[in-house]
Amino acid sequence: MFSRSDSFRLSVTAVDRGGQVHLLHPIELGNGVEPALRTYLRGADRFRSWPVGPTFAARLPALAGLGCRNGRYASIEVTLEQRATLDAPVRVTRARAACP
Amino acid sequence: MRAPPVPDASAAPGTARLWPLAVARIAIGGLFLVRTTPLAALVFGPVGADARPLLGWPAGDTVALGIGLSPLALEILCVTRTLALVAFALGVHARYAALVAVVSGYLVIYQAPFAFTSTQYLLLQATLLLGLADASTVLAVRPEAARSPASSRWMLRAFVASVYLWAAFAKVRHDWLDGRTLAMFHEEGRLRGPLADWLLSTPGRCAVVGPAVAFGELAIGPLLLYRRTRPFALILAASLHLGIEWMGHPDVIGWTMLCLLVVFLDGERGARRLQRIQAADSSGQTTSP
Numbered sequence: 001m002f003s004r005s006d007s008f009r010l011s012v013t014a015v016d017r018g019g020q021v022h023l024l025h026p027i028e029l030g031n032g033v034e035p036a037l038r039t040y041l042r043g044a045d046r047f048r049s050w051p052v053g054p055t056f057a058a059r060l061p062a063l064a065g066l067g068c069r070n071g072r073y074a075s076i077e078v079t080l081e082q083r084a085t086l087d088a089p090v091r092v093t094r095a096r097a098a099c100p
Numbered sequence: 101m102r103a104p105p106v107p108d109a110s111a112a113p114g115t116a117r118l119w120p121l122a123v124a125r126i127a128i129g130g131l132f133l134v135r136t137t138p139l140a141a142l143v144f145g146p147v148g149a150d151a152r153p154l155l156g157w158p159a160g161d162t163v164a165l166g167i168g169l170s171p172l173a174l175e176i177l178c179v180t181r182t183l184a185l186v187a188f189a190l191g192v193h194a195r196y197a198a199l200v201a202v203v204s205g206y207l208v209i210y211q212a213p214f215a216f217t218s219t220q221y222l223l224l225q226a227t228l229l230l231g232l233a234d235a236s237t238v239l240a241v242r243p244e245a246a247r248s249p250a251s252s253r254w255m256l257r258a259f260v261a262s263v264y265l266w267a268a269f270a271k272v273r274h275d276w277l278d279g280r281t282l283a284m285f286h287e288e289g290r291l292r293g294p295l296a297d298w299l300l301s302t303p304g305r306c307a308v309v310g311p312a313v314a315f316g317e318l319a320i321g322p323l324l325l326y327r328r329t330r331p332f333a334l335i336l337a338a339s340l341h342l343g344i345e346w347m348g349h350p351d352v353i354g355w356t357m358l359c360l361l362v363v364f365l366d367g368e369r370g371a372r373r374l375q376r377i378q379a380a381d382s383s384g385q386t387t388s389p
Contacts, residue, residue: 005276005280005284033164037165
């Protein structure tokens with residue numbers, strides 16, 4: 001009941017087939033995903049106190065894999081930064097997907 | 101629905117006293133049903149906008165990062181959950197209906213983990229416990245025989261008290277007790293309106309409200325369990341939920357807790373009153389309950 005103050009932020013980088021690095025907004029992973037996930041991705045470029053940081057953490061490789069679906073990139077890397085409370089240190093988790 | 105079997109109370113001691121659990125079953129079943137159908141948008145406004153046609157219904161061929169159920173399986177589960185909740189609320193094989201509703205409800209949640217809310221989890225837990233308890237012995241289309249009235253009552257009461265304790269434990273930390281978390285919720289607009297503006301307008305006020313809420317929740321559980329303090333605790337808990345509902349709309353958790361608080365009502369007193377009314381009716385007298 002309105003207890004938690006944990007927050008998270010996502011950042012996404014992609015490497016295209018020519019080797020160039022691109023900084024993506026998290027919503028660019030959200031084409032064709034279910035509405036709730038899309039809503040969270042839309043605002044995930046800034047620290048948000050939404051209670052889905054652990055949910056993202058558990059699915060980070062699959063999330064990175066979503067970026068491969070448009071076929072433009074050779075690899076996608078997703079970085080999740082989480083803070084357990086307003087005073088807690090930032091915990092960083094990364095996942096990388098090599099696109100087929 | 102059949103009336104509470106008051107005349108049978110002597111034959112099955114304690115059964116008539118279970119009406120608060122039956123009322124909680126109807127209330128939780130009804131609330132869960134409304135929250136997972138298009139009725140949610142009518143009753144709760146934007147909070148219920150995700151329940152079209154049913155909560156968890158597959159949105160086309162979308163990716164959900166869930167457990168990999170097919171859209172057809174998900175649709176079947178949503179419909180199954182709805183039908184089971186209808187049976188649970190009406191008291192038709194309520195025990196089995198609760199189990200079916202909970203299993204299908206969890207599978208739907210696991211398929212769309214980002215749509216998961218703690219309110220849905222609480223509704224599923226409450227449904228499961230009310231299904232396992234003697235909550236369909238009265239006020240049910242098909243009443244079931246009581247198995248363990250006393251443990252049923254106390255299991256539900258302990259569960260509700262534990263919700264307050266866990267909520268309090270989660271708040272006993274520095275950034276809640278000094279009011280910064282509440283200030284953040286206010287700043288983000290998650291707590292809003294005149295009451296929120298008044299209570300949370302300054303860091304000093306937040307620093308007073310933060311500990312008051314945390315230690316209030318910590319106290320509510322034990323106060324609910326102790327008979328003498330129960331009326332005060334019920335008023336305190338109801339005020340807390342109505343206040344939060346006024347300031348923010350955290351899904352339907354406030355309404356869920358209000359429904360669950362019914363299990364603390366005095367079943368014996370209500371059963372005696374019903375017995376008097378029924379006795380007066382059968383002898384053709386008029387009575388004022």
